[in-house]
Amino acid sequence: MSSIVKKAIMAVSGFMLFGWIIGHMTGNLKVFQGAEKFNAYAEFLREMGAPLFPESGVLWLVRGTLTLALVLHVWSATSLTLINRRARDKDYETRKGVQLDYAARTMRWSGYLIAFYIVYHLMHLTWGNVHHNFVAGNPYANLVSGFQVVPIALVYIAANLLLGMHLYHGLWSMFQSLGLNHPSYNLWRRYFAVTFAVVVSLGFISVPVAVLTGLVS
Amino acid sequence: MKLTLKVWRQETKDAPGALQTYEVDDISPDYSFLEMLDMLNERLEEQGQRPVAFDHDCREGVCGACSMMVDGQAHGPQARTTTCQLHMREFTDGDTIVIEPWRATAFSIVQDLMVDRSAFDRIIQAGGFISVNTGSAPEANLMPIPKDVADDAFDAATCIGCGACVAQCPNGAAQLFTAAKIGHLSLLPQGQAERDTRAVSMVEQMESELFGSCSNFRECEAVCPKAISIDWIARMNRDYLRAKLKGVTRR
Numbered sequence: 518m519s520s521i522v523k524k525a526i527m528a529v530s531g532f533m534l535f536g537w538i539i540g541h542m543t544g545n546l547k548v549f550q551g552a553e554k555f556n557a558y559a560e561f562l563r564e565m566g567a568p569l570f571p572e573s574g575v576l577w578l579v580r581g582t583l584t585l586a587l588v589l590h591v592w593s594a595t596s597l598t599l600i601n602r603r604a605r606d607k608d609y610e611t612r613k614g615v616q617l618d619y620a621a622r623t624m625r626w627s628g629y630l631i632a633f634y635i636v637y638h639l640m641h642l643t644w645g646n647v648h649h650n651f652v653a654g655n656p657y658a659n660l661v662s663g664f665q666v667v668p669i670a671l672v673y674i675a676a677n678l679l680l681g682m683h684l685y686h687g688l689w690s691m692f693q694s695l696g697l698n699h700p701s702y703n704l705w706r707r708y709f710a711v712t713f714a715v716v717v718s719l720g721f722i723s724v725p726v727a728v729l730t731g732l733v734s
Numbered sequence: 735m736k737l738t739l740k741v742w743r744q745e746t747k748d749a750p751g752a753l754q755t756y757e758v759d760d761i762s763p764d765y766s767f768l769e770m771l772d773m774l775n776e777r778l779e780e781q782g783q784r785p786v787a788f789d790h791d792c793r794e795g796v797c798g799a800c801s802m803m804v805d806g807q808a809h810g811p812q813a814r815t816t817t818c819q820l821h822m823r824e825f826t827d828g829d830t831i832v833i834e835p836w837r838a839t840a841f842s843i844v845q846d847l848m849v850d851r852s853a854f855d856r857i858i859q860a861g862g863f864i865s866v867n868t869g870s871a872p873e874a875n876l877m878p879i880p881k882d883v884a885d886d887a888f889d890a891a892t893c894i895g896c897g898a899c900v901a902q903c904p905n906g907a908a909q910l911f912t913a914a915k916i917g918h919l920s921l922l923p924q925g926q927a928e929r930d931t932r933a934v935s936m937v938e939q940m941e942s943e944l945f946g947s948c949s950n951f952r953e954c955e956a957v958c959p960k961a962i963s964i965d966w967i968a969r970m971n972r973d974y975l976r977a978k979l980k981g982v983t984r985r
């Protein structure tokens with residue numbers, strides 16, 4: 518399969534993950550409306566689609582699609598990395614980046630770190646097996662008590678800064694990979710990437726910061 | 735000017751190579767980079783040593799032969815400039831300059847700074863042309879082409895196939911070269927008939943030569959002596975993906 522097709526798979530799966538991230542971030546902000554609304558929202562996610570779909574049916578459909586997108590995203594990244602390694606059998610003694618930006622250069626590492634973070638995050642706030650005081654069915658309480666542990670809040674903040682950096686390159690790069698370019702909107706691709714990288718990153722980070730500062734308790 | 739050069743010396747393709755240090759003085763700031771190397775070579779010959787092998791031909795920035803990494807940058811520090819057009823006034827007295835060959839699996843080293851770029855020729859052979867019957871040249875105005883389209887196609891066609899894009903790319907990818915060669919034909923009416931097969935054949939030839947993939951680092955356009963934009967790569971991706979969706983296979 519051509520690397521161009523693999524890049525297209527990376528772009529499309531990345532865009533799906535991005536779409537979900539926007540939803541997740543928006544949902545998280547409900548924490549500012551208090552425990553009742555936040556927990557009700559979590560409950561709604563489970564009942565979404567009912568009665569047409571069984572309880573949690575739609576939720577699992579979304580989870581399945583996302584897992585597939587994540588697997589494709591990581592698979593294409595790994596496969597392209599191998600192609601790129603093979604393409605330069607011996608490296609330079611000196612090399613200089615000319616307009617290579619930090620986010621682009623570290624996509625691989627930000628990507629793998631985010632993947633680890635996702636697993637940790639699920640174990641922490643979804644399954645609760647690494648949470649020190651997990652209360653099933655009360656996501657608000659879990660979130661607050663979880664983030665009151667400073668190192669954990671810092672891990673979340675760092676991970677979401679990484680996510681912002683990953684999106685900064687990825688959201689722009691996606692257009693290139695899919696061949697979506699035209700002089701009339703090329704500039705907007707950059708604005709789009711910067712805006713959403715910042716919005717997503719700050720949106721997610723606002724929650725642990727709010728807990729740490731006592732705004733949410 | 736007096737300079738310290740660290741030049742990659744390698745006898746043959748598979749021989750081990752290493753950077754060798756040379757002190758060169760009496761360099762005029764008006765010398766081109768290649769003239770500076772000529773001077774080094776004259777002195778090496780006087781001392782009975784083998785001169786440094788490097789590619790060059792036109793020495794006026796149009797042939798693309800003069801391939802070398804100068805201080806970790808393809809064709810050296812000046813933008814939009816081939817090595818032959820780079821002048822020693824860009825450097826300062828006492829500088830140490832590292833000179834290495836292009837490095838890519840697809841470009842094997844012939845000797846010292848000289849690499850084999852015939853992989854590029856094979857990409858062109860795979861489809862970088864239009865099939866027409868030869869004969870006398872047709873009347874130029876028979877086929878109306880808007881000025882801006884002709885200009886854009888010309889921008890891509892200025893690619894001199896030097897390989898700086900591959901050399902600079904952290905992935906050793908030949909996307910900018912291939913995209914420029916696909917792009918200038920895919921813009922013009924004469925290129926339409928073979929547009930899909932051309933994109934598929936050239937891309938797949940490029941990949942079978944073991945060039946890397948594009949991570950949108952934009953390093954290629956930064957060092958391209960003709961400042962060819964990565965917009966061409968997006969266009970190539972579009973052409974390739976569309977051809978694939980239509981089920982087109984390579985020639």
Ligand code: FES
Pocket residue numbers: 789790791792793794795796797798799800816817818819
């Ligand atoms: S020698 Fe021809 S471009 Fe430099």
